[in-house]
Structure formats: structure tokens, C-alpha cells
Amino acid sequence: MVMLVVGSMLTNTIRAEYELFAQLAATTTHLLVDVANLPISREIAEVVVPVGVLMGIWVFAYELQRLSRSG
16 A cells, blocks of 8 residues: 555656656556556556566566676
């Protein structure tokens, strides 16, 4: 729950700063809600997918750091 709140705050901050991130959120929301007909609200779709992308980037960077230290 805390991760969702922090992710939502981070998403809103980034969305306010970067237009590309806002376009990504709008596109994924359209795909999830309108095209795939998933039974979730637009607000949830706008938060969950971009946060997942950010978390994926964070994990990827962390793993790269771990690999560079062990090598």
C-alpha cells in the first residue's frame, strides 16, 4: 500500500515535469481500459503502469550495479 502511494506521488511529479511520461500514461490507460476492457478505473490505470515501468527501470539499474560490483 505504501508503495502504491509513493509510486502515485512519484508518477504525478514526473507527469507534471515530462510530457512523454504523460503520453505514456494516457496511452497505457487507453489500451488497458478501452482496448483490453479491463475492469479498472482510469485513475488506477494511470498510476499502476507507469509505476511498474519506473520500478522496472529501478530494478534494472540495481541489478547492473550489483553485476558491476561482483565482476
